[in-house]
Amino acid sequence: PERAERLADEAARHLDDPLELADVAWIRATLADGQGRQRAAHEILGEAAVSVARRAPDRAAFMLFHAAEAAWNAADFDAVCATAERAVALKLPGADRVRAMARVADGLNHLGGGDVADGVAALRELVDAALTRCATTTPRESAAVVFWLLLLGDHEAALDLAVTLERECRAQSALGTLPRALALLARAQLLAGRHREACSTAAEGLQLARDIGQVQSEGLPAIVLAQLAAVEGDEEGFTTIAADVLERGVGTSALRMECARSLLDLGLGRYEAAADRLAAIAAGPARLDGLSSMPDLVEASVRIGRTARVREVADWYAGWATHTRQPWAQGVAARLRALTGPAAEAGRHYARAVELHRRPGGRPFEQARTELLYGEWLRRDRRPSEARPHLRSALETFERLGAPPWAERARTELRAAGESAADGGRADLLSRLTPQELQVARLAATGLSNREIGAQLFLSPRTVGYHLSNAYPKLGVTSRGALARLGLS
Numbered sequence: 001p002e003r004a005e006r007l008a009d010e011a012a013r014h015l016d017d018p019l020e021l022a023d024v025a026w027i028r029a030t031l032a033d034g035q036g037r038q039r040a041a042h043e044i045l046g047e048a049a050v051s052v053a054r055r056a057p058d059r060a061a062f063m064l065f066h067a068a069e070a071a072w073n074a075a076d077f078d079a080v081c082a083t084a085e086r087a088v089a090l091k092l093p094g095a096d097r098v099r100a101m102a103r104v105a106d107g108l109n110h111l112g113g114g115d116v117a118d119g120v121a122a123l124r125e126l127v128d129a130a131l132t133r134c135a136t137t138t139p140r141e142s143a144a145v146v147f148w149l150l151l152l153g154d155h156e157a158a159l160d161l162a163v164t165l166e167r168e169c170r171a172q173s174a175l176g177t178l179p180r181a182l183a184l185l186a187r188a189q190l191l192a193g194r195h196r197e198a199c200s201t202a203a204e205g206l207q208l209a210r211d212i213g214q215v216q217s218e219g220l221p222a223i224v225l226a227q228l229a230a231v232e233g234d235e236e237g238f239t240t241i242a243a244d245v246l247e248r249g250v251g252t253s254a255l256r257m258e259c260a261r262s263l264l265d266l267g268l269g270r271y272e273a274a275a276d277r278l279a280a281i282a283a284g285p286a287r288l289d290g291l292s293s294m295p296d297l298v299e300a301s302v303r304i305g306r307t308a309r310v311r312e313v314a315d316w317y318a319g320w321a322t323h324t325r326q327p328w329a330q331g332v333a334a335r336l337r338a339l340t341g342p343a344a345e346a347g348r349h350y351a352r353a354v355e356l357h358r359r360p361g362g363r364p365f366e367q368a369r370t371e372l373l374y375g376e377w378l379r380r381d382r383r384p385s386e387a388r389p390h391l392r393s394a395l396e397t398f399e400r401l402g403a404p405p406w407a408e409r410a411r412t413e414l415r416a417a418g419e420s421a422a423d424g425g426r427a428d429l430l431s432r433l434t435p436q437e438l439q440v441a442r443l444a445a446t447g448l449s450n451r452e453i454g455a456q457l458f459l460s461p462r463t464v465g466y467h468l469s470n471a472y473p474k475l476g477v478t479s480r481g482a483l484a485r486l487g488l489s
Contacts, residue, residue: 001213005031019056022048026063029070034176036215038074042067046083053090061087061094068101069144073216075252075286077105100125104151108320109288116316120323123148139169139177146184150191151291153326156361159188170456179209183220190224193364195401199228200435204457219245219253226257230264231365233405238264252289255281259293266296267405274300282313291320295332295366299373302339314340328363331356335370338377347381350374354390368397372410375417384417391417402431432474440467441475445483 008027015021025048032041045067053060064087071079084102087095100122107119130137130145137145142165149158162185169178182205189198205221222245229238242261245253258277265274278297281290294317301310314336321329331353338349354374357367371394378387391414398407430438443453450461450468457464472478475486 001031001035018051019059022052022056022059022063029066033070033073034214034216038070038216039076039079041070042074042076042079042083045070046086050086050090053092057090057092058094060090061092061098064092065094065098065101068098072101072105073252075255075289077109077285077288080105097126097129105288108151108291109286116319117323120152120320123152127152139165139172139174139181142168143177143180143184146181146188150184150187153321153324153329154361155188155191155363158184159192162188175208175212176214179205179212179214179217180220181205182208183217183224186221186224190227191363193397193401195228195231196430196438198224200439202228203435204439208458219256223253223256223260226260227263230260230267231401231403231406233264233267233403235264235268252286255284255286255289259290259296262293262296262300266300267403269405271300271303275304275306279309291317295336298336298339307340311340326361327356327359328361328366331362331370332366335373339373346377350377364397365401365403368394368401368403368406368410371397372406372413375410376413379413379417387417388414388419392419433471434467437467437471437474440464441471441483444468444480445486447480447484 004027008024008031012021012024015024025044029041029044029048032038032044045063049060049063049067052063064083068080068083071077071083081102084095084099087098092098103115103122104119104126107114107116107122109119127145127148130141130148142161146158146162146165149155149161162181165181166178166185168174169181182201186198186202186205189195189201202221202224206218206225209215209217209221222241226238226241226245229235229241238261242257245257258281262274262277265271265277274296278290278293278300281287282294282297294313298310298314298317301307314333317336318333321333334349334353334356338346338353341349350370350373353370354367357363357370371390375387375391375394378384378390391410395407395410395414398404398410433441439457440453440459443456444450448456450464453459453464454461459467475483477483477486
């Protein structure tokens, strides 16, 4: 990146054509964004767009769109809106796309004051417009679509597109985009309940981003690893991950890390710490990036008697869930209504939440949390026989996902409801592998050679062989055929 920046500076000294200078500006902005300097990228692209607006309006619109994207990544949503106004004022042909980004920021980032329906509609417009041009979409643009799908709560569509994007990046050796593709894939895997895959994918994305000096791309995979540590109740592991991210302080990574820390606190019963931290995020300028943690804020606040303070947050989340039309999100919203609404209506809301969670496309961790809360509520209502099935289901899911603090809560409640629960089941073979060993073993199970696996993972065939030789005894197998029979995919 440093050499590319020097070359761009040298080229600029020999140019006077605004269009050629705009090429240099694009390079500079891309470098700035990759190094975590989103505000600089935003300013570079904005100035270049104005300079070519008359001669090349399509190009100016393209640059302003990415200027808005850079401002978003810097959590400067006012700048996103200002960029959209500039695109409209210049009467650019692509101003509607830039304006759509501003509508998302305006509609979803203002607690109690934004037009949530319009924000979600604008997100859908961005996704639909990108998918209709899929034949000409670049890997970078595809990565943006995956992010938007995640913001719409559609982790299944995001997962499908992220898998395709990852394969395309590897096939094209698109190293600049691959770390972000891996990070988004890891996030989708995490939400789908595929925690071990998410850990392996995020670890590769983080290492690759560091190897190529792409500071901006380190944040998201590190956040996924932090969230996994939070779910596991691994405070030491979380602290190690968080320290590195917070030291760099790139974009919204610090805010997202605080959200992950709050999930850790919630799982360990430190409700006041979680509530205080998330309340500050909800009241801040970038609450949109804490959207997925708002249910944590509600639960933590209710547990320490601050129910009245978070009803507005629950309503805001419910508005987003209603307009995204995702059953799992509507299930979480019903759970929040049970927590914050009249006690007499809680049972009805919990039952509705469980029914919504069981529809296709659910999120296992969120479903288990709802079942745990419903089971707790039923037991307190002196209906232990009704509570036990929900608590049992929650326990099984938490154990499968590797969430000891949550599993212990479910186990304790199940015992209180009159059922003895064993302390965990048979150790999962896959938990014995390191993330790299798991990744190599999965590819080997499909029949790929060491050289083919190395080409996908950017490893030497010898290193692939080393990881396989470590994985075989841990799994109790001696061949690729035996790996395939284990069903590692």
